[in-house]
Amino acid sequence: MPTLSGLAGIIKTEGGNALVIMLVIFAILFIAKQKIGQFIFFLLLAGLCYFAIGNPDSVLGGIKALWNKVF
Numbered sequence: 001m002p003t004l005s006g007l008a009g010i011i012k013t014e015g016g017n018a019l020v021i022m023l024v025i026f027a028i029l030f031i032a033k034q035k036i037g038q039f040i041f042f043l044l045l046a047g048l049c050y051f052a053i054g055n056p057d058s059v060l061g062g063i064k065a066l067w068n069k070v071f
Contacts (some may be wrong), residue, residue: 015053019046 023046030039052059 012053016050019050019053022046 023043026042026046027039030036030042
């Protein structure tokens with residue numbers, strides 16, 4: 001019976017590639033407009049998203065641990 005494990009790997013890889021392409025485009029736009037603050041914020045946010053796409057289990061584990069501490 002076929003599984004979707006291969007599909008999940010493809011989605012992670014292509015999602016990461018799409019994020020990198022968007023990062024480059026927005027980085028060029030922010031630098032061209034000389035919006036350094038937005039560039040740095042977007043760079044941090046894109047890095048976090050890339051990490052979440054590559055390793056969702058650790059991100060969800062961290063969110064769960066934070067949720068348990070708060071409530």
